[in-house]
Amino acid sequence: MSDPIIICRDVEKWFDDFQALKGIDMEVHKGEVIVIFGPSGSGKSTFIRTINRIEVHQRGQIIVDGMELTHDVRNIAAIRSEIGMVFQLFNLFPHLSVLQNITLAPIWVRKWSKAEAEEIAQQLLERVGIPEQADKFPGQLSGGQQQRVAIARALAMQPKIMLFDEPTSALDPEMIKEVLDVMIELAQSGMTMIVITHEMGFARAVADRMFFFDEGLIVESGTPDDIFNNPQEDRTKLFLSQILTHD
Amino acid sequence: MTDSGSTQPESANIRPPSPPKLLVWLRRNLFNSWPNSVLTLLAVGSIYFVGRAVLEWAFFTADWRPVTNNPMLYLVGQYPRDQIWRVGASLLLVSFLTGMSWGEWRGIMRTFAMLLAGGLAVLGIIPAGGQMGSLAVHVFFLINVPVIFLGFLLGSRKFVTGSWVLGGWLFSFLVIPFLLRGIGDGTVLPTVETSLWGGLLVTLILAVGGILLSFPLGVLLALGRRSSLPVIKIFCVMFIEGIRGVPLVTILFMSSIILALFLPPDLRIDRLVRALIGMTIFSAAYTAENVRGGLQAVPAGQIEAAKAVGLNNFQTTLLVVLPQALRAVIPAIVGQFISLFKDTTLAIIVAINELLNIGKSILQSDVEFLQLQLEVYVFIAAVFWVLCYLMSFASRRLETALGIGER
Ligand SMILES: Nc1ncnc2c1ncn2[C@@H]1O[C@H](COP(=O)(O)OP(=O)(O)OP(=O)(O)O)[C@@H](O)[C@H]1O
Numbered sequence A: 001m002s003d004p005i006i007i008c009r010d011v012e013k014w015f016d017d018f019q020a021l022k023g024i025d026m027e028v029h030k031g032e033v034i035v036i037f038g039p040s041g042s043g044k045s046t047f048i049r050t051i052n053r054i055e056v057h058q059r060g061q062i063i064v065d066g067m068e069l070t071h072d073v074r075n076i077a078a079i080r081s082e083i084g085m086v087f088q089l090f091n092l093f094p095h096l097s098v099l100q101n102i103t104l105a106p107i108w109v110r111k112w113s114k115a116e117a118e119e120i121a122q123q124l125l126e127r128v129g130i131p132e133q134a135d136k137f138p139g140q141l142s143g144g145q146q147q148r149v150a151i152a153r154a155l156a157m158q159p160k161i162m163l164f165d166e167p168t169s170a171l172d173p174e175m176i177k178e179v180l181d182v183m184i185e186l187a188q189s190g191m192t193m194i195v196i197t198h199e200m201g202f203a204r205a206v207a208d209r210m211f212f213f214d215e216g217l218i219v220e221s222g223t224p225d226d227i228f229n230n231p232q233e234d235r236t237k238l239f240l241s242q243i244l245t246h247d
Numbered sequence B: 001m002t003d004s005g006s007t008q009p010e011s012a013n014i015r016p017p018s019p020p021k022l023l024v025w026l027r028r029n030l031f032n033s034w035p036n037s038v039l040t041l042l043a044v045g046s047i048y049f050v051g052r053a054v055l056e057w058a059f060f061t062a063d064w065r066p067v068t069n070n071p072m073l074y075l076v077g078q079y080p081r082d083q084i085w086r087v088g089a090s091l092l093l094v095s096f097l098t099g100m101s102w103g104e105w106r107g108i109m110r111t112f113a114m115l116l117a118g119g120l121a122v123l124g125i126i127p128a129g130g131q132m133g134s135l136a137v138h139v140f141f142l143i144n145v146p147v148i149f150l151g152f153l154l155g156s157r158k159f160v161t162g163s164w165v166l167g168g169w170l171f172s173f174l175v176i177p178f179l180l181r182g183i184g185d186g187t188v189l190p191t192v193e194t195s196l197w198g199g200l201l202v203t204l205i206l207a208v209g210g211i212l213l214s215f216p217l218g219v220l221l222a223l224g225r226r227s228s229l230p231v232i233k234i235f236c237v238m239f240i241e242g243i244r245g246v247p248l249v250t251i252l253f254m255s256s257i258i259l260a261l262f263l264p265p266d267l268r269i270d271r272l273v274r275a276l277i278g279m280t281i282f283s284a285a286y287t288a289e290n291v292r293g294g295l296q297a298v299p300a301g302q303i304e305a306a307k308a309v310g311l312n313n314f315q316t317t318l319l320v321v322l323p324q325a326l327r328a329v330i331p332a333i334v335g336q337f338i339s340l341f342k343d344t345t346l347a348i349i350v351a352i353n354e355l356l357n358i359g360k361s362i363l364q365s366d367v368e369f370l371q372l373q374l375e376v377y378v379f380i381a382a383v384f385w386v387l388c389y390l391m392s393f394a395s396r397r398l399e400t401a402l403g404i405g406e407r
């Protein structure tokens, strides 16, 4: 296997006195799909947000594509344009049309021409299945459509890595599938992905490895097969039994 | 739900003929109960008597000579009449650019252009006394109307982009002060001291200048107040809270007297400019507080999303945070600008010949006019009312126009 594209070594993070991450080690290789799951407040979001430095870690090392995340602004800018992120609540820009949402960063960060950026945006809208919504505003779309626009917006920067923070948990059940389908297609196309989700069907279908987080630590990790059929830790078993019966 | 939609026309057909709409409306809204009917009658009665008295006064009793004798004074004050073409040229420029903005952006700009064209056409047609009565002045006002449409035609052209029009406005705001005041020592254009400027011209310069300068300053102060750099933050907080704690009259005095004390004697700032500075910093402090409210209303997720797609701090603020923050506070900011517009009358205390001051000096110019204060002040109030009403009308149009993109 190639060199890892993301290396996290002993990452620790505090919010004032509260330690949210207590030493996370993880290596992700190019093209891998990682699923992170665990109870609320276990630090899942905090962890993936340190990878593109929306949160700043205080101890340990994070190296993305050979660049270490430090206070160096140039590194941060370079790393952010290589990592796309999709949020639980979409976080589309409400004052911009769908097309403008997608082309904003390519035009201002990548310095593409407007025409070029719009052409690529239109292709991405085709890819996520909503080419006809380009001129609408986010407020006029359903939740599932908004989340697909958010995925297209992240892909527009042509990232090497995509981070997903519970992308379907704010959606009505009938819209979850349309978003998961886009993510599955993306995974199959070879994108490196880290996905926080409790959609275990998705994990079974495309995850290469899964990580169970609890109280700021990785309690257990392994292939979906290991995790679902042969979990080692009691906490993992308990949590899985809760969410699987919940389904 | 499709069912009821398809049956509705049929059931409407078999309904008995309804009473006239006006009667229904009246009964439902004005006479739906005894107390309400009494109130309606009282209100109609008082509107009738007050309205009749006002109209009778305006058309039969009032003596409008202080207004009609020389309306030019209300427009430009003592601006030398042989140089007045310079005010006219500035107005033509504004007319043309308003027309271009209409062609380029349509929407609310159309309303503005129509109002300007209508207002100038009225000035061109109504008979007036003094220099305003001359044929040249009438023709000049009327010429503005086709100039607005000329601008519209140019602005509608494909090759004319928004940045042209914006550039045109910027150019005109830089050029008009020089056009009005003169360049350098007056060899190219004779100098016209600002002490001669007056009336609506000065009122508009203070208001438009104050708005255009205080808006960016206010936005910067609001952003500075949230800065992570303590020095900038403390400076902005002190500036905002310091200014907001002081009445505008005091600020005008300070900017006109104290500013002169602190500056070296050979650097004398024009009186009108000093008043403008006072208005600007006063308005900027309030604008900053309004904008701060809007900034707080932008969810943290917006900033995270902007950073995640790779925008830097400056781009995040400019492209994501500010547009949303400003949109949320348009009504408050327009309200602030309307009061700034009315507050230009306070410049009277630092001897600026704005509209109200002109009215006062006209009253004092003639013994016969001394009795006619009411007429002059009613006229000036009407001018302010019309302009303020237009501003709030425009703001409502702007809100609906921007409403499209709301969540
Ligand atoms: N900005 C913050 N300030 C203080 N504490 C925070 C902040 N963000 C997160 N925390 C705390 O850090 C812990 C981990 O939060 P995090 O959002 O990473 O959990 P999570 O695993 O994503 O949970 P969820 O499933 O609810 O999203 C929680 O206890 C949370 O209260």
Ligand SMILES: [Mg+2]
Residues within 6 Å of the ligand: A044, A045, A046, A165, A166
């Ligand atoms: Mg979370």
